[in-house]
Amino acid sequence: MELIERALxxxxxxxxHMSTSDRVAASREAKELILAxxxxxxxxKDTKLMDIxxxxxxxxxxxxxxxxGATDI
Known part of the structure; x- marks a missing residue:
């Protein structure tokens, strides 16, 4: 499936070496993939999907x- 290929x-x-905006975009893409x-x-209920x-x-x-970022203690 295309979705699994995109996820992998x-x-x-x-x-x-990602910029902050690249990290935000990657985080959003990951969220989209996880929800789909x-x-x-x-x-x-396929266990392979859960592993992905x-x-x-x-x-x-x-x-x-x-x-x-790092939190101060």
Whole structure:
């Protein structure tokens, strides 16, 4: 499926040396992919889809962590 191919391509992309706007766009794209895959997962309960969603979620968290910056303690 095209959606799974897009998700795997997104997951394999390098995220170093990105500008802030690139990070925001990547975060939004990840969210879009996760939600689209989730709709398919609800119907099929395919474990491969869940694994892909987990990979995308982890990458999205890393991007958002970098966007928010380090917190001071």
């Amino acid at each position: 391509e997104f997951e394999s992309r390098k995220m170093s 895959i989730n709709e398919i997962y609800k119907e099929t 969603m987990k990979l995308l979620t982890e990458k999205k968290r890393k991007i958002e962590k970098r966007l928010k």
